Amino acid sequence: MSNTIILKSRPQGTPKDSNFQFIHEEVPQPGEGEMLLKSRYVSVDPYLRGRMNDAKSYIPPFKVGEPIDSGIVAEVMESKNENFKKGDYVSGRLPWKKELVSDGEGLHKVNPDKAPLSAYLGVLGxxxxxxxxxxxxxxxxxxxxxxxxxxxxxxxxxxxxxxxxxxxxxxxxxxxxxxxxxxxxxxxxxxxxxxxxxxxxxxxxxxxxxxxxxxxxxxxxxxxxxxxxxxxxxxxxxxxxxxxxxxxxxxxxxxxxxxxxxxxxxxxxxxxxxxxNYAEHFPEAINALAGWLKEGKLTYEETIVEGFENIPQAFMDLFSGKNKGKMVVKI
Amino acid sequence: MSNTIILKSRPQGTPKDSNFQFIHEEVPQPGEGEMLLKSRYVSVDPYLRGRMNDAKSYIPPFKVGEPIDSGIVAEVMESKNENFKKGDYVSGRLPWKKELVSDGEGLHKVNPDKAPLSAYLGVLGxxxxxxxxxxxxxxxxxxxxxxxxxxxxxxxxxxxxxxxxxxxxxxxxxxxxxxxxxxxxxxxxxxxxxxxxxxxxxxxxxxxxxxxxxxxxxxxxxxxxxxxxxxxxxxxxxxxxxxxxxxxxxxxxxxxxxxxxxxxxxxxxxxxxxxxNYAEHFPEAINALAGWLKEGKLTYEETIVEGFENIPQAFMDLFSGKNKGKMVVKI
The missing domain is CATH 3.40.50.720 (NAD(P)-binding Rossmann-like Domain)
Known part of the structure; x- marks a missing residue:
């Protein structure tokens, strides 16, 4: 059963189904310092289109034949990393895989009691x-x-x-x-x-x-x-x-x-x-946003599509304006 | 004899001779607080083209039938203004006239011993x-x-x-x-x-x-x-x-x-x-420029055209790139 989505070919113009391929990759056992993650929410964003071109930009282009990555909220299923434990939720840039192993680099914990998990890919992300x-x-x-x-x-x-x-x-x-x-x-x-x-x-x-x-x-x-x-x-x-x-x-x-x-x-x-470029101001920003969210001054809309197999379609739908607010895929 | 240049009509595209008109206007006697000036050097600049259109911009457009103005260095011929005396040179935005009366507002003295007069329309202007x-x-x-x-x-x-x-x-x-x-x-x-x-x-x-x-x-x-x-x-x-x-x-x-x-x-x-928009920084800038000029680190080129009657042509020549460096008309 396929569990990974790779960039099969670079889109010419609007992305098409044929630019994506579902494959199966074995999931390794987590080694020392690593953990096994299960993807829960995957963010699809217009800027990913730029990374599908073979052009100099602010983040390097995706490679043909390799998994696409984007913002993902995942659940820790098994951990040999002291910073994370089973049942934690983490967010960060991760490949489009159902399950994967990570050493935790670039990931941070998110709290499902403070806001819905998908919000960490949107208004608090x-x-x-x-x-x-x-x-x-x-x-x-x-x-x-x-x-x-x-x-x-x-x-x-x-x-x-x-x-x-x-x-x-x-x-x-x-x-x-x-x-x-x-x-x-x-x-x-x-x-x-x-x-x-x-x-x-x-x-x-x-x-x-x-x-x-x-x-x-x-x-x-x-x-x-x-x-x-x-x-x-x-x-x-x-x-x-x-x-x-x-x-x-x-x-x-x-x-x-x-x-x-x-x-x-x-x-x-x-x-x-x-x-x-503004990473130093992230804490100030998250503080302000979380405050407004709590006070009810800030509301957000999201379009949640269900199913790992629908990630490419959800991404393509961004360009025909099918989403209202943040487009997220729930796995 | 004509002593004033007015905007006869707004140019369509590249300015032409027919957009300008030479007329004669009586020069009044300077009253209390005023002085009689004789124009010595007139600056012609590309930005004046924008002011010839009837469009909102950062300075108001010229009016058809009225004199055009630009940066001018003039000599004080007669003064009833306590801040200026006969023989002083002044610089500021003035109308394209051979002689005129001014109350000194917006004008500042320039020193012909420190730099050639035309420099005050260019590198020090x-x-x-x-x-x-x-x-x-x-x-x-x-x-x-x-x-x-x-x-x-x-x-x-x-x-x-x-x-x-x-x-x-x-x-x-x-x-x-x-x-x-x-x-x-x-x-x-x-x-x-x-x-x-x-x-x-x-x-x-x-x-x-x-x-x-x-x-x-x-x-x-x-x-x-x-x-x-x-x-x-x-x-x-x-x-x-x-x-x-x-x-x-x-x-x-x-x-x-x-x-x-x-x-x-x-x-x-x-x-x-x-x-x-940066007037508060003018003193710092003039200081730096005058210093480099004195040290020989800064040099400038100017194209000096002679004769009041050649002002419109000198202006038009800017658009065919006939000037090297600052284009100035000597009266």
């Missing part, structure tokens, strides 16, 4: 950290400013918008279905939601939604939506470039309008954001 | 300040890094490159004639010069010139040159967006490759730079 640190460290919000979030109903975007509200900002979210727009307003407290798929003129819609211009843009998508934002940025605007899902699958180099004249005119800033 | 503060405040150079400068033989670019060398950087300059490339290397000490007009593949040429990648890009031009730079930026690269002369005359919205994926991949920063 890298997604929450990305939202908090991207907004706070690059966006530098000031009360009363206007924040626009693209991919607003996604895992990161929905947390960004809520933190924006906690910080006293006017928050405008962009998403791709009317259902998501409803969610933004009812569930996450956004002031305005714009459905980019049914909006003819995004530039005009943003102008209407942001009467005082845009001070912070938290960008998860790139492409034409980001082009439209540029026309409304204020002096000293900050644009957090966190994702570019709209162009991840393009096989040629994508074009957009030239950003430079807009940056000059407004003394504006655009900065690429990778959460791993 | 806004150009020098732009080069110094853009590089130091956004570029944040660290010894051993690689700096690429576009428009490198221009007024700002040539100073940026020299400061880069003083800071211990590898400095690569991009310019548009072989003569300018010679100048970059012989006069200004650049390590490498690339003539973008005779180079087939800018991306490859930059790769060769920057074996360790690009840490800082000081951008005066925008467009395709800046696109080529993106392929070579290092992690945490800083791009100072100071000018976009290549697109100032475009009548439609210019397109280029999407910068966002490059910014994400490299955690890189792009920031629009306007020197006037």
């Amino acid at each position: 890298l997604t929450g950290l990305t939202a908090y640190l991207g907004l706070m460290r690059i966006g530098k919000p000031e009360k009363g400013e206007t924040l626009v979030v693209s991919g607003a109903a996604g895992a990161v975007g929905s947390v960004v918008g809520q933190i924006g509200k906690i910080m006293g900002l006017r928050v405008v979210g962009i998403a791709g279905t009317d259902e998501k727009i409803e969610l933004l307003k009812k569930e996450f407290g956004f002031d305005v939601g714009i459905n980019y798929k049914t909006t003819e003129d995004m530039r005009a819609a943003l102008g209407e939604a942001c009467p005082d211009g845009i001070d912070i843009y938290f960008d998860n998508v790139g492409g034409e939506i980001s082009d439209a934002v540029l026309f409304h940025i204020n002096k000293f605007a900050r644009m957090v470039i966190c994702g570019a899902i709209s162009v991840y699958n393009e096989t040629s180099i994508p074009k957009s309008i030239s950003v430079q004249p807009f940056l000059i005119k407004n003394s504006a800033l655009m900065q690429g954001f990778i959460v791993s | 806004l150009t020098g300040l732009t080069a110094y503060l853009g590089l130091m405040r956004i570029g944040k150079p660290e010894k051993g890094e690689t700096l690429v400068v576009s428009g490198a033989a221009g007024a700002v670019g040539s100073v940026v490159g020299q400061i880069g060398k003083i800071m211990g950087l590898r400095v690569v300059g991009i310019a548009g004639t072989d003569e300018k490339i010679e100048l970059l290397k012989k006069e200004f000490g650049f390590d490498v010069g690339i003539n973008y007009k005779t180079t087939e593949d800018m991306r490859a040429a930059l790769g060769e010139a920057c074996p360790d990648g690009i840490d800082i890009y000081f951008d005066n031009v925008g467009g395709e040159i800046s696109d080529a730079v993106l392929f070579h930026i290092n992690k945490f690269a800083r791009m100072v967006i100071c000018g976009a002369i290549s697109v100032y005359n475009e009548t439609s919205i210019p397109k280029s490759i999407s910068v966002q994926p490059f910014l994400i991949k490299n955690s890189a920063l792009m920031q629009g730079f306007i020197v006037s």
